[in-house]
Amino acid sequence: MIPSSLAKSKIKSIEKSGTQRSFTIVAIGASAGGLEAITLFLQHLPSDTGMAYIFVQHLSRDHKSMLVALLSKTTEMKVQEVEEMEKMEPNNVYVIPYDKEIEVTDGHIKLIPRPKGKPMNLSVDVLFSSLAETHKENVIGIILSGNGSDGTRGLKQIKLAGGLTFAQDESAKSGSMPQSAISEGVVDFVLSPKEMAEEILLISKHTLSKRTSKKEMPEDQIENSSPDLRTILQLLQMKKKVDFSHYKMNTIKRRILRRMLIHKITKIKLYSDLIMKENAELDMLYKDLLINVTDFFRDTEAFMLLKKTVLPRLLKSKASGDTLRIWVAACATGEEVYSIAMSLIELQYRKASNVPFQIFASDLSAEAIREARKGEYSPHQLKNVSPKRIARFFIKIKDKYRVSQALRDVCIFAQHNILSDPPFSRMDFISCRNFLIYLETAAQKKAMATFHYALNEGGCLMLGKSETIGTSAQLFFPLNKTYKLYSRKNYAGSNRMPDLIPLLSNRAANEKDLPANALQKKTIVPASNSLSATFDAVLLSKYIPASVIINYDMEILQFRGPTSKYLIQASGKASFNILKMANVEITFELRNAIHHAIKSKQTVYKKRIEVNRNSVTDTFQIVNLEVSPLESEKDEPLLMVVFTGREIELDAYMMKGKISNSALKDRRIKKLEEELASARYDMGSITHDQETVNEELQSANEEVVSSNEELQSLNPDFAVALPCKT
Incomplete structure (x- = not known):
């Protein structure tokens, strides 16, 4: 000042x-x-x-x-x-x-x-x-x-x-x-x-x-007991599965006030109303609440100490064939994870150590985990990484640098909530920097108990420079107070996994205190025997077009209208796959329409598909397809496929349009050429999608490994909990 x-x-x-x-x-x-x-x-x-x-x-x-x-x-x-x-x-x-x-x-x-x-x-x-x-x-x-x-x-x-x-x-x-x-x-x-x-x-x-007093703090404008604040927290918990009531409320309120200022809103009631109507604003608030700042080799001196003393000691303590296991909690976009991995690879090379290591990295933010898995960083983000390390551990990709495969292979990333998800176990080292400062005291204590449970005997914990073990001195003793390094104590009664802070198990418990307008989209109209309902039922049964609801696996979930013209159950093993049931002459266009509807999230139309040419009656069918994403309260994404068509007499069709047989052939050839071009385009698109799927499979594999780690951490507790048979 x-x-x-x-x-x-x-x-x-x-x-x-x-x-x-x-x-x-x-x-x-x-x-x-x-x-x-x-x-x-x-x-x-x-x-x-x-x-x-x-x-x-x-x-x-x-x-x-x-x-x-x-x-x-x-x-x-x-x-x-x-x-x-x-x-x-x-x-x-x-x-x-x-x-x-x-x-x-x-x-x-x-x-x-x-x-x-x-x-x-x-x-x-x-x-x-x-x-x-x-x-x-x-x-x-x-x-x-x-x-x-x-x-x-x-x-x-x-x-x-x-x-x-x-x-x-x-x-x-x-x-x-x-x-x-x-x-x-x-x-x-x-x-x-x-x-x-x-x-x-x-x-x-x-x-x-504006503040009228130097001592007045902005967050004082929102009472902790405010029903509108409670509504916002409940919406976040219900839709984002994160209970922010365990976080420091002043931090939460500052983020809310920031969003209010952006929208020029003066009352939290108005912001609560906005967030109930606009999912996009709920997403923005959630993103603001999870914003994180990280760097490669953040706090250089702490990393030097880690590399010179802590990591060598841990490597030396491992028996032949054992793996050094590390958990980086609240890892953000992965910079710290890769920093530790680089340090370990360098130690292995210099000391000719053959001890393998695995780093498990977790964060609450799915978006941050996606970025960490991608492992691509700008030159600005790499400002703390030496040119020698960049040359060794990164590959230049356009205007960014991607971590090398050797670095990527030793890191497993997973979305994980420290307070409510089962912890990893049998860890030798845990780094959780600048996360505890956002938690209330009770949640901090819970997190420390989780880390103590996750660590092996003699394991180490590293916190941020503004954090301490607080009231958990019985669980850890300091190795270096300046750089917040701690060692796990053996503490009686601490070998059981700590109780997790549960999310509300019953969705109704989440919704019971929310205003009615927050749930209006979920309102279900009860069945009625009224004349209106009967009238609607008759209309639907007689005049609804042939249509089906399918999931992204192409499985038909519901039929409506006269679908037998377009879909038929083939002989052999029963299947509700729409492509297996569809008339073979519309399969290509149907597959194409479904693929593009899934990819674009928009309605796709395919018109004037000629099928069922009958040489005896000289007729054919013209079919139109409409594939639309279907909004559903279920988590599973769905599509609605609508078939419409009519029968055409070939002679009348040719006379009306004055179309010759040769013109019909030319049009058929053009149609086939268009289908071929479309097929080639789709093949290219499918190849690109396959590459994306491969990346997603790698991510899914990491999630499976992460889940397996969590399940292993639960096994000892189940063993204790099971009654002995006599």
């Missing part, structure tokens, strides 16, 4: 908790093309938003910047370099000097002289991350035009802290900086500089952006 003199060269971003500044800081980062963008932004921004603006741009150390003079012409706000001011005030613009670098020390931004010839460090990331750590939700991060990926990680930190994030749209002259953040999914608003200014003005007028 208070920048010191140039001699001290510090900007204090914040005072201690309880005395925060009550205004928002807008942090703006840019590189090439950034001057034009910041100029447009300030030109359209009123001078009385009540916010402070701090701007950092990648500039050459050897050319004196004229930023202050240039920006002063575009706004009525005072523009100054940060080292000239005594404290940060609202309605002011602050510029980081071109000849300074930014570092962070004890939560404060520090300006240090930048040596000649040295490129600027990731100053945008440093600025954003520091402000996020100290100002929490009172930060708005903006990335304007620029090259590279500086700012992406910082925006993620701002979003994690409850702040809002912006990135410039296609109007950016150099789009790689904003595009990097957009592709990472950490941007709330993608706008032009002019539109950003308009949005910032709206946010500044929102009640959630």
Whole structure:
């Protein structure tokens, strides 16, 4: 909050908790093309938003910047370099000097002289991350035009802290900086500089952006006992299968308030109503709640200690033929998993160790697990990985790097809830960093008991730098308090698997307290003997078109209407597979339509299919197919297939259209050529899908291995629970 003199060269971003500044800081980062963008932004921004603006741009150390003079012409706000001011005030613009670098020390931004010839460090990331750590939700991060990926990680930190994030749209002259953040999914608003200014003005007028007291915290605006908060948590539990009531409620409320601010909603009741109507918003809140920040070799010193002492000791302790087993809990997108794997492979090579190892990695987020399994990372994400390691463990794929097969093969990824799913067992080392800080005390204790159960005797646990074992000192003793390394204690009574925090087993228990409108889509109209119901039944039986409901395995689940013209049960083994029952002349088009409906999730039509040509009666059938995805409350995706057709007399058809036999042949040839082209296209598509299926099979195999591990952890408890026969 208070920048010191140039001699001290510090900007204090914040005072201690309880005395925060009550205004928002807008942090703006840019590189090439950034001057034009910041100029447009300030030109359209009123001078009385009540916010402070701090701007950092990648500039050459050897050319004196004229930023202050240039920006002063575009706004009525005072523009100054940060080292000239005594404290940060609202309605002011602050510029980081071109000849300074930014570092962070004890939560404060520090300006240090930048040596000649040295490129600027990731100053945008440093600025954003520091402000996020100290100002929490009172930060708005903006990335304007620029090259590279500086700012992406910082925006993620701002979003994690409850702040809002912006990135410039296609109007950016150099789009790689904003595009990097957009592709990472950490941007709330993608706008032009002019539109950003308009949005910032709206946010500044929102009640959630204003606090009347320095001691007032935003989350205080939502009571823990609020029925609307309870409704939101129940919806998350019911639809996402995660009980967030065990998480720190202030964190949950900050995420909710962030979403409310994005939608310009002032009351939690209105947001509760929105989330009940819009599944997409529930998805966005869920994603916000699970947002995570991770890096390769995060906390370098901790990894050095791990590689020098802990891992060698564990490898040495394994008997011949044993496997070193590691669990990385809350693994996010896999960076830490692969970091540990690289360290172990290097240790094996240097010490000629032949001890095999397996890393089990889990996370609550299915999306994060998919990214981890893919194992593809941008150069920015690999900034902590040495060129030597990149050359050894990664393969360049376009603009990204993919982990090598050797690295991928030793890592198994699975979606897993530490609090409610059976734990892995017989582990030698567990890493769970920066997850416990989000849990309430009781849930933390449960997680620690789970880790104790999962570890072998003498096994090690590694936590995040802000975490401790808390009230679980009877389970672990510290190996290194600085880097949060612990060893498992033998503790009487701790060998049973800890009780899991259950999800509500009966769905009704989840739904009983929800407002009626949250469940309106599930309303079932009771059967009735009324005249209307009878009328509907007769109409359906007489006039409904031939149709069936099928699943994605092509199995028919229900028949409606006169389907015998199109479907028939063949002799031999009974089957309800629609392709086996269908008239052979429509099988090709039917298969094609179903394939495309599954792939596109859209209705697919196939019209004027000629079948059942009868040389005796000189007639044929024209069949139309319609395949539509069917919305269902069941988890299983379904399709509705509708058949319509009519019989045509060939002579009348030819006379009406004045079509000759040769023209009919030509049309038939053209039809066959179209079918051949379509078949070739489908073969290419099927080949691509086969590659995708192979990847999914690998993922499924990892899930099976993970489930097997969980089941093995349950076996000892079942053995204890079973009564002895006498």
